[in-house]
Amino acid sequence: MTIHVRLQQLIDALDISVLEFARQLGERRGEKVYHILHGRLKPRYDTLEKIVAVYPQVNADWLLRGEGLMFKQLGSPSAAMNTEERLRNMEFLLFQLNERMALLQETNDLLRVEVARLRESR
Template structure:
């Protein structure tokens, strides 16, 4: 998943507008964020720093590389996440697992077809 898609998921999970998200980063207008979301720009290091400063509950590993949960674990010092955010984390994990299962099923079907073709 690309960083622009992760940013869109984050904005959706925070249940705020793109403009409000941009304002939280110190931007007066949302143009830069819109360009990032639509793939016309890649977020710069300072933009990523601003996101993590404005939203300390966001997991930096997830934001940068797509690894782990969107929000930090409860035992993390700056991770006062709500039940709603935990639910979004679980929904996101379920979505990822569903995608992986579908991909594995497709691969399995292809392998079975190859094996069946070799036997004939």
């Protein structure tokens, strides 16, 4: 999953508009964020740094590399996040699992085709 997809998921999870997200990062207009979301620009380090500063609950490992949960767990998991954040994290984890399953299925299908081709060539 690319960073622009993760940013869109974050904006959706925060339940704010792209323009509001951009303004929270100190942008007057949402143009730069729109370009990032559509893959025309990659976010610069200072933009990522602002996101983590403005939204300290965001897991930087997830934002940068797609690893872990979207939101941090501070202290005990039950005290760290409210129910809505836990549900968003669970939805995100299910989304990740579905993506991985689709990729595994695609790989499996390609391997089956290759095995069939090798059997036919004998």
